[in-house]
Amino acid sequence: MKFLSKNIVVSSLILFLLISLLALPSTCTATTSTCGATDKTFSPLITEAAIGGPKPAVVNTDIKAKTKTKSKHVYSFGGDEEEDHDVNSAASTSHWPARRCSSGAWMLADIQNTQFAITPQSARKMSTASSAPSTAMNSTATSSADATAASSQSDLALPQSSPYVPRYIDIGINLTDRQFHGEYHGKQVHQSDLDDIVQRGRLGGVEKLMLTGSCLKESKAALEIAQNYPGYMYTTVGVHPCSAKDLTNHRAGHAAYIDSLRTLALSSPLVAAFGEIGLDYDRLYHASVEEQKLAFTMQLDLAEELGLPLFLHSRAAAEDFEAILFPRLPRLKGGLVHSFTGSMDEMKRIVGAGLYVGVNGCSLKTEENLAVMKEIPLDRLMIETDGPWCEIRPTHASSKYLKDAPALPKAVKKERFVAGTNQLIKGRNEPVCISQVAYVIANVKGISVEEVCEAAWKNTVDVFGLGVKTADFNEVKKTITRSSEISRALGPYGNPLPLAESIYSWTKPQGIKNGI
Template identity: 45%
Template structure:
């Protein structure tokens, strides 16, 4: 496994510019579209005009059918819902990322903070826009932002949101598999299903997640960095797999082990010279979910890419859009 091999994904209009939509439908489950980079702001400095509409246009042209915008705090969740309401192909999650869980205590009333999240989720669900609770979970790689005990407490508290709304969970697990799975299994009866997104773990962690029948695994560029990453990815059944970019982060980089399978490329410029007709170098976008599909299928030597993509699409749709099945 892993030899470079044609994966039968149709051409997209040239080696440097990908334009023609593929004959597959893709659902982007993780796009941080509220990030300042899509407003042209990098590290607090304005580098170019906002270009979110151009970003979305590239996504639709690349075959993206729907985009789920990630909510990582109460404020960001509000912004995600507001953005989702601007296009019938945009949806969002409502929740608090593990590295931001200190906001519960900082609010002065953690239960009221939870109620604010719940109201936002219920209102957004009624509008058909909120499709998951999250991003929530545990991240022990970045304890400098939030202590382990605080993360655990408020990860568990967010199962209240999942139970009350009957929405699936959009989950984050980084260097915390044992505690994550312990909390999740303790609350397994309280949520309808979920996806552990941006998976970068080993085969053992993959198998532990797959042992929970209601969980799927999300793959992006960060999931395809090393040969070990690729081996772990290859063991995920397509019926338990979802695709994402986690943009503007987690792009498939030339240094990644999976990069040799990338076929689709877009013109890109440095942010200081950016115009809306090109991508920004170093900033990932939802359109690049196509590259994730190419790496996944290329490494796994998938012969029928359209059928593989259909299975992944149907799995994703059944979790986040069950009423539309």
Template identity: 30%
Template sequence: MQRNPLIDIGANLTHESFRPDFDAVLARARAHGVTEIVVTGASAGGSRAALELARAHPGFLHATAGVHPHHAHEYDDGTDALLRELVADPVVKAVGETGLDYFRDYSPRAAQITAFERQLSIAIDSGKPLFLHQRDAHADFIACMDAVRGRIGRAVVHCFTGERDELVDYIDRGFFIGITGWICDERRGGHLRDLVPLIPADRLLIETDAPYLLPRDLKPKPSHRRNEPMYLAHVCAAVAAARGETPEQTAVITTANATLFFAL
């Protein structure tokens, strides 16, 4: 089993599905080589909760603070002030999850762009990295990012599931790329096996996006559909296979990158 230290750069541990067995989830993660987890903040309340979890588990859990495009219609001056307060805490390692999602369109696109631009400003002002989301909104997403080019620091496009041209645009701009268990999905993730080798070694990151995206090829197949950080080693092995590396090599690379990216 993969035992090199692993860092899960994106886990939604504030999700209600983790409440009944939260301590066991963390214990299983440690047992499977996960030494640090970045807890995703995706709403005002969720970002506050992520910070509280990180404070309760110093050195093991960290947090991000942001508003996901699904919640962009809730973004107001109070939200902006809260995010700025949270981001000032050293336990919060990045601004986000923020970006654009035209696949679901749970928030009007104009509201998504506004919320995204305001969070880009927070990243500029705070100097913290960006934890980004993009789905079916590449042109507008790139336009927003290019508008602040040279003023933002590090940025990761988390849970990358896009096509080659999108990946090339991100790599050309120096973005980091987060890969999830989507690569293990034979129905819709097969193309990632061809694209992952294109990611420069110093830009590659791995994550579970738990409780979502449980790897479909786990054996034996779990009786549930909840993903959790313990499965990061499985994601690491899938990424390694696609890149022609050993899981140990991929673990070393991605852990070093995560440590640098989030200043852990």
């Protein structure tokens, strides 16, 4: 009897415990893979932390707190990877390192080697999904614990829209110049850092480059470089007015030189424009007025034949430049007067003729330059660096408009420069510096950087194409998800980084040429 009583007591106790456990409210959501008092494992969520927003409360807490983990972060630059970062991870404060891809999307990787690629399309789907209530959430809505979980998941969801991060097309960059290959005045000072320059530009939002051809030889060299970066770089073909003698005094005659230009221009779809052609009366020691006018006229004839838009140069020669060019415009494909430094009246005549105006640091030196630039219509504006020249300097009138511009990497003297260390070279302008041009324009005009960048992008694509269709441009504008502010990008420890570290930090490039 005593034995039976004990069994009844034990059975009753077990039954009571089972009933108590069954009566407890569930704390597992639809995304929970295991549920326990001290160890909850959640399926990964793309969170606001990935794009610079609030920190997630819990991400992948199956990793023991404050353990040092070898992490594989993958940052996409059109197919290339950077990896192997040591990360001190805490279970309740793990974050998603993020970098901006060339498409404006993000490549994310968690601290356990799980990789996520967010395309504009997937970002749009995720945004829509996050705004709709979850079936699992609805089924347990009466529980206060589930309500808390629902609130937590809502906080972690990708926002439906995020403020703008600028994107740029540098329509004038002279990557054939020997400075970009470590050579100055015929002396090799440091090794070529062209890959670093390209990667730094891409990380800073430069999504297309148009390389300038200044003579037959340089045009060939520019095309060879562009072919190593297909879809990212395009070129011009033509003879700069300062190189006019190459054409007019060619040993085989004018016609042979023009034939060579024609053959080169037709050799690749990467040739986007005919130029740099025009007149430059500031530097007549390179070529006389008559030599320049002859070269300009002959090349306009060729450009008409080829049907390519023009990449034009006019310096202290407005009267002759317009007299030669304007009557031909109805038969030409339009184009751009780059690195514009002319007067207000000259700008208005150029715009009135249907041409576009290119602005760089040289276009912004003086107060008069700024006044002219302010009046350039947005639908006629393009931006450029014209590197390695035309940087914005502290002595320029434009420098006071850079207060809110992105910080650039540290610049050092060329003698102290080491390739792969993510440094700029003092006095050498490069694509990543184009952000300064956009910010000066925006601040002088009193408009947003987004208006400047998107107007310049559309104008450039309309004139030169550069592999971008108008439909694609409009779709990207609608669907791309951008960070709230690129300067708030998160580092591997989940802490906001200064812009110069967050955008311009990387490991040494590993042969990125053919991956872009």
